[in-house]
Amino acid sequence: MDNAADRQVFYISDGTAITAEVLGHAVMSQFPVAINSITLPFVENESRANAVKEQINALYLKSGVRPLVFYSIVIPEIRDIILQSEGFCQDIVQALVAPLQQELKLEPTPIAHRTHGLNPGNLIKYDARIAAIDYTLAHDDGISMRNLDQAQVILLGVSRCGKTPTSLYLAMQFGIRAANYPFIADDMDNIQLPAVLKPLQHKLFGLTINPERLAAIREERRENSRYASMRQCRLEVAEVEALFRKNQIRYLNSTNYSVEEMATKILDIMGLNRRMY
Amino acid sequence: MDNAADRQVFYISDGTAITAEVLGHAVMSQFPVAINSITLPFVENESRANAVKEQINALYLKSGVRPLVFYSIVIPEIRDIILQSEGFCQDIVQALVAPLQQELKLEPTPIAHRTHGLNPGNLIKYDARIAAIDYTLAHDDGISMRNLDQAQVILLGVSRCGKTPTSLYLAMQFGIRAANYPFIADDMDNIQLPAVLKPLQHKLFGLTINPERLAAIREERRENSRYASMRQCRLEVAEVEALFRKNQIRYLNSTNYSVEEMATKILDIMGLNRRMY
Known part of the structure; x- marks a missing residue:
């Protein structure tokens, strides 16, 4: 450039x-x-x-x-x-x-608006946003299944389909408490929705991804592994999509969307309020 | 509203x-x-x-x-x-x-510009950004001290001074690989810069915070604890600031700044390139 x-x-x-x-x-x-x-x-x-x-x-x-x-x-x-x-x-x-x-019919009063700034008027909202980031980190990748009722959205999907960046963007940009839960390869023979998630059905949101893109992303991480193989990626995606449909979980394909687009689409579909920061 | x-x-x-x-x-x-x-x-x-x-x-x-x-x-x-x-x-x-x-003297060609979108032209940059988020998460809060030479910046500071949200914002918005390392209360009697960080001095950046604000933030987390006491917060901040000065580590006080402001100030001071996403 x-x-x-x-x-x-x-x-x-x-x-x-x-x-x-x-x-x-x-x-x-x-x-x-x-x-x-x-x-x-x-x-x-x-x-x-x-x-x-x-x-x-x-x-x-x-x-x-x-x-x-x-x-x-x-x-x-x-x-x-x-x-x-x-x-x-x-x-x-x-x-x-x-x-x-x-x-x-008003005169503008140019103030240092600090669109992305901190002031006494937005400190409480700011602290809530930081709390959302904390919550999201503590509930990333199924690390903790406690207090999931406090989540505003719980993202589901296979490993490397975009759950973590999307959750973090939801928290960082919009102050949303976003948990996420992975379906891991070992469970694929008998994939099930964990019992703890069933009562939270209205908060669940699935991510899926094209197997080709998934394999390319996984290949970067573990070269020539079974994990990154097209066969495994196809299997996992098919199983998880079937689970979404069976449990009537809304879902989106992340292949062609950025985290910003995924996050705003999820808020839009779930009817969650966007907060301005 | x-x-x-x-x-x-x-x-x-x-x-x-x-x-x-x-x-x-x-x-x-x-x-x-x-x-x-x-x-x-x-x-x-x-x-x-x-x-x-x-x-x-x-x-x-x-x-x-x-x-x-x-x-x-x-x-x-x-x-x-x-x-x-x-x-x-x-x-x-x-x-x-x-x-x-x-x-x-050019005609505009209105295209769906998708400022926050994904397209073949920015996919490589986008993947680098996701890799930066992965790196930052893996190097949050001193979790891993491996591959720190791959960090573009390493934030230092006491618990709850804003290291994690600032690191994540650097990764999310600007594609920066940002590690962070906490100085924990137990080390305060003999606070030292870890040996692994010394050769990376040019990548280190300190965060500090007013003890009053720190105590209020910690109080939310652990009510009436020694951790949240004014005495402890004052001690930790004084020790860490002394360490920054002794080791000639540049630092900023985060008290009145949002994560956006901290992140952009750090990039500016360290002369790191901002990437557009």
Whole structure:
């Protein structure tokens, strides 16, 4: 991505720059142009802002093409330094604030919003989120089958079908207490839903995966093993899918979805509330 | 948040709606207005889009106030259904595409960009991210001290100062292999940096926390314990901070920062590349 012909893009913020990065990336993906991106978080004082301005200008001098700058900075003095650079600067939040201002007939009050920040107003919610991460870790991979009634969702599936990353994303992004339980290869002859899970049927959610993708993932972990063989992967997936259907457990195939997509689909299907963090 | 006077806000997308939610929330935080928000992901066919339109219109009829709609939908036919609703609709991506179009002198090619999605082009990067999550889990809380040279960062600190959530966020959001090692109460009389960590000094990063906040967090876990006492928390924090200074380990106080902020600050200070997912 260091090709000289690539367009240089900066994502700049006085906070984590996660929003600038995600949105700027979505905007750039609409154009047929290769980019080389630099993310600069915590640009919150004049000396850092001046250093950023120099960095933008230096790249402009070198390439002769204006770098694109997606930014979100609340303090006007800091923002102005970036705006004095040679970059083509776009305020990611203000572009939407102006039309809203008309509709709401309210003046915006620019505050350091710290989308991903911590403040007295969200501390209780934040602590609940950390508790969800703790819960999820303690109930990963069937480690503990205690307190499963406190789970908001219990993911089921074969080894390496995506249960752990999906559970962790549910906890991290949405504050959901997500347990997960694996069906292991040795049980495949007589696969059953554990008795402790039966009364929790409404919380169960199955993950499945294409055997080919499963075998490739397992191969990375244990090369040339029975565990990673196509025969074994096909068998396990077929058995577990049959169990899902028999027990009327809703399930999704994770093969073509990221953890973000799996997590949001599960919340959507189960009617669980998304919390904002 | 169900007050009738609250302004109704929708975050709608044909994908996860994570971007719409985060950006819309940042925009709304600029206005002195209480909101009641509903997030609707995967609005990707006409029947769902029509159901969403009905939901928006029903809330308008009930309240007499136009709901605000932040959306990102690529397929024109689906988008048009939402635009026919009574909501005040703002396309979160297009607001920035138009000015970019002028600057780039390129036509945008609206594709289902799936910011948080999986496609053949990012599968290798995605698998590396899942591997980072695996690595981080296997090296959480000092569980394994093997292969620490493969870590990109090793977080150090007392129990409950935020090591685990920060490590997991680094892995989940940025694909960073983040190990963490706890200093436990029993070692406090003679606290030392483990020999295995000494050659990895450049990868070490310390977390500290205010003793008051630490005691409150621990109290939730073990009420009225020595572990949660102010005396113990003060002692542990002082000892560990002294160790950080003695060994010239960079460190940050996590008390007022979210995991997102801690993770991005650590990447920034250590000069580690952020990857986009």
